[in-house]
Amino acid sequence: MSFTPSLLAKDPFLCTDWLVKRISEPRFQPIQGLKTLSSYSESTKRYDASFYFHLWSFLPLFVIAGGVVIAGVVCILTAKNWHDLVLAVYSLACTAMGILCAVVSFIVVALLPRLMLPTLILLCFAVVVLLLRFDPRRSDQRAEGAVATT
C-alpha cells in the first residue's frame, strides 16, 4: 500500500488528522505545504451522534457478562436434559472466551473501544445460545427423536 500526498490530503481521512498533529516534524517536510493539513478536520465527529455507534452504550459489557454467568448457572442447576446442559455450559464458555479475548488484546495494546468488538460478539452469541433453550422447534425435534428411538 502506498500513500500519496493527494490520498493523505483527502478529507476525511484518519491519517490526515494524525498528520495534522505531526506535520511540523522534519520527516513530513515534503507534504508540509498541503492546504488540507493546516487544520484538524475531525473526520469522525459526524459519527458522534449516530445511533449505531451508541447502540450498546446503555448496557455495559459487564452487565451482559454477569447476566450470562448468572443465567448460565441457573440453567445448569435447572437443566432437565442433556441439551439444556450443553446450551448453558456453551454460553458460559463463550463468555469466558470473550473476556479472555479482551485480556489478550489489552496485554498487547492500551484500551481501545474497537478491541472489545470480539468480546461483544461472543457475549451476544452467549445470550442467543441461552435463549435457544426456549426454542419450541428444538423441543419438538427432541420429542420426535425420543419417539423414534423408542
Next chain:
Amino acid sequence: MAPLLMLAGTAGLKYLCSPSPRRLVLLFCFIVLNILDRHANGVIAGLVPLAILSLLGLTFFRRSLSPPSYSSISLRSFFVSVAVGVVAILTTNAIILGVCRFDKIPYRSRTGYAFVWRLDFIKDLPPERQSAIINRTETDLQDPALTAALEKLKEMSARGEFTPDDICGALDKALGEEGYQGQNRHVALDQKLNRFFTYFLQHDPADLFPVVARDVEQA
C-alpha cells in the same frame, strides 16, 4: 469479524450437540478464518475444548444428565477438539508464512510494535520503579538499539509524558546508525520490539496485569 465469530461459535455448538467429522472440519475452517482475520481471535480455538471439559465435569456431578447415545462427549472428544485447535493455529501460521514466501516479503510480527503503545502505564509508576524496570531490561537485553529506545522511554516517563512514536523513532534512528537500511531496517525494528515484548512479559508482568485488569473493567 462478527460473522466469522458467530459461524465458529455455531459450528462449535453443532459439534457439541451431535459430533461428526464433517462438523469438526467446519469448526477447523472457521477457527483458521478467525485467526487469519485477527490473531487475538485465536482464543476461539479454546471454546469447544473448554465446553467439553466443563460438560465432563458436570456430568460427573449430575449423573442423571448423561449424554445421549448419539453424543460422544468424552475425554477422547476433548483431546480431538484440542488437536483441532492446535492444528488450526499451525495451519494459519503456515498460510501466513506461505503467503509471505509467495510474495517474497519477510514475515514480520508487529506485536512488539503494538506493545509500545501499551507502555503508557510506565509513566504512572513511581520514578524508582520506572528506573528499576528500564535499567534491568537494558542490562539483560544488551542491545544498543533497544537501549536507545528504552532511554527515550525513561526520559519521557520521568517527565510524566508518553509519546510512542518517539520510542519507535529512537529505535529506528539507532538501527540506521548500526547500518540497517530499507526493508531490513523495518524487519529489524519489529524483531527487536518483539524481543522486548517477550522479555517484558516474562520478567515484569506484575506491573502490567493490574493495568490490563483496569482496562478490561473500564471497557
